[in-house]
Amino acid sequence: MKLHHVYGLAAILFATAGHAQAPFQKAEDAVKYRQSALSLMGTHFSRLGAMANGRVPFDAAVAQENAALVRTLSRLPWAGFTPDTQGLTTKAKPEVWRETERFQGASEKMQAAVAELDAAARTGDLNAIRKTFGDAAASCKACHDHFRR
Amino acid sequence: MKLHHVYGLAAILFATAGHAQAPFQKAEDAVKYRQSALSLMGTHFSRLGAMANGRVPFDAAVAQENAALVRTLSRLPWAGFTPDTQGLTTKAKPEVWRETERFQGASEKMQAAVAELDAAARTGDLNAIRKTFGDAAASCKACHDHFRR
Numbered sequence: 055m056k057l058h059h060v061y062g063l064a065a066i067l068f069a070t071a072g073h074a075q076a077p078f079q080k081a082e083d084a085v086k087y088r089q090s091a092l093s094l095m096g097t098h099f100s101r102l103g104a105m106a107n108g109r110v111p112f113d114a115a116v117a118q119e120n121a122a123l124v125r126t127l128s129r130l131p132w133a134g135f136t137p138d139t140q141g142l143t144t145k146a147k148p149e150v151w152r153e154t155e156r157f158q159g160a161s162e163k164m165q166a167a168v169a170e171l172d173a174a175a176r177t178g179d180l181n182a183i184r185k186t187f188g189d190a191a192a193s194c195k196a197c198h199d200h201f202r203r
Numbered sequence: 204m205k206l207h208h209v210y211g212l213a214a215i216l217f218a219t220a221g222h223a224q225a226p227f228q229k230a231e232d233a234v235k236y237r238q239s240a241l242s243l244m245g246t247h248f249s250r251l252g253a254m255a256n257g258r259v260p261f262d263a264a265v266a267q268e269n270a271a272l273v274r275t276l277s278r279l280p281w282a283g284f285t286p287d288t289q290g291l292t293t294k295a296k297p298e299v300w301r302e303t304e305r306f307q308g309a310s311e312k313m314q315a316a317v318a319e320l321d322a323a324a325r326t327g328d329l330n331a332i333r334k335t336f337g338d339a340a341a342s343c344k345a346c347h348d349h350f351r352r
Binding site: 083086087089090091093094097123126130 | 232235236238239240242243246272275279
């Protein structure tokens with residue numbers, strides 16, 4: 055692996071995630087951080103999915119709140135994929151640090167899809183939510199399929 | 204313990220947390236959710252603390268982003284303190300479900316203090332951040348001291 059690529063990615067990811075990010079004191083902290091962000095995101099995303107799929111009644115306010123949370127959370131996990139976490143046992147595959155451009159692209163695609171979903175939720179139109187939810191779910195799956203054990 | 208108090212609190216907490224909240228499928232999911240939210244909140248709160256305490260240089264944009272995240276996250280954990288999680292081994296003391304009004308009051312006090320911190324961060328004034336950070340930190344500690352092992 056080319057180490058300068060890894061550190062380059064870390065710099066890019068920090069920039070992508072915004073200035074709220076800073077290095078973590080320990081690798082374990084970075085892992086806990088990214089797992090927490092992804093877990094919370096998953097919870098609120100699945101609540102949107104329940105409405106998009108008709109498992110629970112549609113409520114525009116609920117959808118908006120969940121979509122806004124998902125969008126906010128979608129910026130966070132990436133800062134936790136620091137190079138020093140590669141040695142820890144997690145679901146992250148080595149490809150995260152081996153295919154840094156693809157990983158970054160996948161994270162950006164997800165964030166863009168989630169922004170679309172958030173915009174759709176603000177309209178209060180269930181059909182718009184359904185359409186964008188599918189794209190967002192596909193962006194999650196694409197990244198999980200390649201980068202997660 | 205008066206069970207109707209516990210369920211009453213859960214209803215109140217759901218209402219407090221907003222409509223994005225819904226019951227969890229398993230007690231373990233609720234625990235994971237609240238722990239994730241509290242952990243993320245702690246990370247971003249500590250970054251504000253580092254600036255408030257002068258350990259890192261003050262950056263108004265960084266402070267604003269962290270404060271906004273902390274405020275958003277501060278609404279979330281409470282929905283995860285569902286009655287069915289009492290039997291699980293966590294840091295939550297039985298007092299969470301035994302002194303429901305006090306617990307709710309403590310959570311509301313924290314959310315109010317964090318809202319003040321967010322408002323201060325928006326002004327870009329480090330002294331305003333320092334003052335409100337202290338109150339917010341005290342609200343975290345007060346709750347942890349009484350309700351966390």
